[in-house]
Amino acid sequence: MKGFLLMEGLLKLVGMKTLYRLGRAAGAVAWHLLPQRRNIVERNLRIVLDPALRGKELQKLSRENFKRTIANFLCSAKTATLTDEQLKHCVTVGGHEQFAAPVLEGRGQVCAIAHSGNWEALARIRAFYPEVERYGSMYRQFDNPLMEEYVYQRRTERGTQMFSKEGGIKAPMKMLKEGGALGVLSDQFVWEGVYVPFFGKVTGTTPLPALLRKRAGADMVAIAVRTDAPGHWIADMGNVVDFSRSDGSLAGDTIEVNRGLETLIRESVLDVFWMHHRWKSVDRFAPQDKKTAALLENMELKPYRILVAVPRALDEALATVPLIRALKTVRCDMQVNIVCPSAQLGIWKTVPEVTHVLPHDSLKQLREALAADEFYNDGPLDLGVMLDGDMETLKALEPYGPMMFSGLDTHPGARKYKFRVKAPVLRAAPPAHRVQLYLQLGGLHGLDVATPSLFPVKKAAPAEDALILIAPFSRLGSASEWSREQWRELVSLLPGRTVLAALEEDRERAASLAEHLNVELAVGAPEALFPVMDGAAAAVAVDGDFPSLCSFRGLPVVTLFSTRLPDVYRPMGTFNRSLYSHQCCSPCFRKECDRDVPCNRHIAVREVLEALREISGKE
Known part of the structure; x- marks a missing residue:
């Protein structure tokens, strides 16, 4: 807490433009010092901008994002200390009428907020909208109780009502029904969210904005802040979310919220906080209701990319086919790819569930196959299912992270590479068919592994002289x-x-x-x-x-x-x-x-x- 107050005191001594430039310099240093965060940023940028991005071009974009993110973070901390007049010199608001109109007519306004630019300015929105009597914001409580009390007091004394996500939605719902405006950060990954596309790739998304809008009968705008010049930002407040294409389900409404955010983010992609794992893989694939599955089937989606490294022994490799089929059928955006010895190439090319086959007999060959345009340009990898017991496969995949790994607990790299899902190989147990081990791994991922269609089917009756x-x-x-x-x-x-x-x-x-x-x-x-x-x-x-x-x-x-x-x-x-x-x-x-x-x-x-x-x- 003392460190935070000291930092805030120092920030008061520095002008906003100077602080922004210092933040950019700090971001350039952080880009070199934080390779794991750099990988996350580059992965996110490939999804948002172009899956074929690589090399110097991708590094240039991720470096710029680091610079802007650190600069925006420092300036956001300073923004909390500004007077209303000082704030208006630093931030220009666009879409004034679209934001205020529903509230002035007595309806609630849900604000789906992107984590971009100087986001702290949105906690001071009353300075720009004196006619909006009630403005609130949903937030996650700080672990430090002193920090929690200080930030809560700082924001509420400027006229913003703060609602903790841990406190439920009853209080913010009441404010919306009474005609207030409520901000909700809506572009972060959520484990227990609905799994719908964001920039065309399915990910866990908070349904809270759509839920609040529907229950309160409120309107909705998507909001983002973008950098206009060093120390100056534009807050886009008037992007009204259009729900005319939604089927009325919570998933359908959340898709429209994401589309509204995408429109704003495309205005300044590099201002967005991309250091978090927005398209994170989860241990178990989320079960989907039929309506959500039908929605996704009718959309053009970027693939969820799975790489399965199969065993070198051919008969053992073929025992993994039911697992591969189960992975392919769990969701319509699944892309299953195979890493195998060169001798197995022809076999895996006959499996309809497999998109790409990467044959190799050496680490060099595998690295070349992973870097080939045909494979790389489909986008970042999401899940590696390591069934080959080979450390070289994991070494070859290191430049393509972050991705989640799973496999058998006997894999020599299970601990070093932090396998999230591990099927235990029981060494003292009654004999069980080897396919059960792979199906158990599928079950740990939440797959339906009991479907008869996963297993071999007897071919049609042969001719008499067969x-x-x-x-x-x-x-x-x-x-x-x-x-x-x-x-x-x-x-x-x-x-x-x-x-x-x-x-x-x-x-x-x-x-x-x-x-x-x-x-x-x-x-x-x-x-x-x-x-x-x-x-x-x-x-x-x-x-x-x-x-x-x-x-x-x-x-x-x-x-x-x-x-x-x-x-x-x-x-x-x-x-x-x-x-x-x-x-x-x-x-x-x-x-x-x-x-x-x-x-x-x-x-x-x-x-x-x-x-x-x-x-x-x-x-």
């Missing part, structure tokens, strides 16, 4: 593979065409086995094998990537498990079957078996044929 696919090779090693003799016996009993499918790294082995079995061969990248899968009736595969690929394409598959538990690793979908011969040493997760016979060699060909008939309908 082939049977066999996938004998596994990245998990020889301990997870069947013997040549078992494959030969199975193929001899299969009806119709049989095609052996393998990934590129197994080409040589696959060619040898296909010749041994006298069957057709299909080898290539995963996406190159999709046409073969789409033309098949069913598949038989050893545990590894192929069962997950088959499930991803809706192809029924019989999976032969060996070193891993089917309860955890079976392919998703009720149209699949898993066979497992439990032995005393399993699950062992070994690549090579140290016993005479690997576990899955105990799975009989007869069992495979029965499971195949069950899922394919072929005799």
Whole structure:
């Protein structure tokens, strides 16, 4: 408190123009000393002005905003000490008639205020409108009781009634109904607000101005203060908010309030206090009623950008697809992007819920992909879902903050990068399918993860002569593979065409086995094998990537498990079957078996044929 009084005393000794110039100098220094605030300002400016802004141009704008913000802050503190005559020399008011008219006619006037310019001048509005007998302002109480008492007394002695937000809306509502004017700061992020667009991007917005207007039957103007010259400001008081386009809902009215503020802010974007995180991400996506969702669907919105870094193992990456679908469907402005190894590029390009795929095999490649115009120009990133366990991904994202991170609590960067949402990986718990871990993370975000449409759907019934696919090779090693003799016996009993499918790294082995079995061969990248899968009736595969690929394409598959538990690793979908011969040493997760016979060699060909008939309908 003593420090504040000392500062106020010093400010009285300095002229307003000089103070403004000193504030700009201090702002230039602060721009260098506060990199986190600088990132927030630059993020906000990209949303408001142009998402493609970057480099020196963006830095120039953020530096100017820092200068104006610090200058306006210091001048606002001095404004509280000015006499009415001194104040009128520093501030010019525009829109006098539009502001005063409703009050003079006995109606209330709600003032939606932007945090811009010398905002303290708006607490002294009675100096400009002596005919407005009652003017009040909503504010948040100071934590320091002495500071609270001092500021409250300073403002009320100048004729402004102060209403604490903690005190509810009964008293300010009464003043509005009696024909007073009430100011409400309306451009700050609000956790418990309505989620509607501000400058085209959905964010938490206070519904208080719209609510007060509706309940009190009052009029509304949007108000902002902008710098005209060093030490002089213009208060735009007459921007009447037009509610003719609103559907009458609280969300619809709040959208119109935001539009009114946007019009004023565009007059002087760099005068606005952009050091706060206006488009902040919240832990849980706010539930929306059908009316609000319908409003947003009919608007052109800037995307809420989610970056999902998927696991490097292909079968594990495919287990994240239900989470990705849930993220995409939570709100109409969601944009889901994928960071993945280069080998997965073709797969993720087939997922309709994914907008951009950023393939990489090194930190340098990822940085180049993030900086590419096609990706960068869509706007700032909002949420990073880190499922890859890779610190390099987080390092590459450092220049693109601030953004919220979430992921599994086992991620090595969870503490350093302050993951806001973390799904706990239980190390001593009954076996559960691995997709449940990702769905749990989605549930912590407030997503509906029980919707059947998130999961694989069996493809349409195949033709009578559809082939049977066999996938004998596994990245998990020889301990997870069947013997040549078992494959030969199975193929001899299969009806119709049989095609052996393998990934590129197994080409040589696959060619040898296909010749041994006298069957057709299909080898290539995963996406190159999709046409073969789409033309098949069913598949038989050893545990590894192929069962997950088959499930991803809706192809029924019989999976032969060996070193891993089917309860955890079976392919998703009720149209699949898993066979497992439990032995005393399993699950062992070994690549090579140290016993005479690997576990899955105990799975009989007869069992495979029965499971195949069950899922394919072929005799």
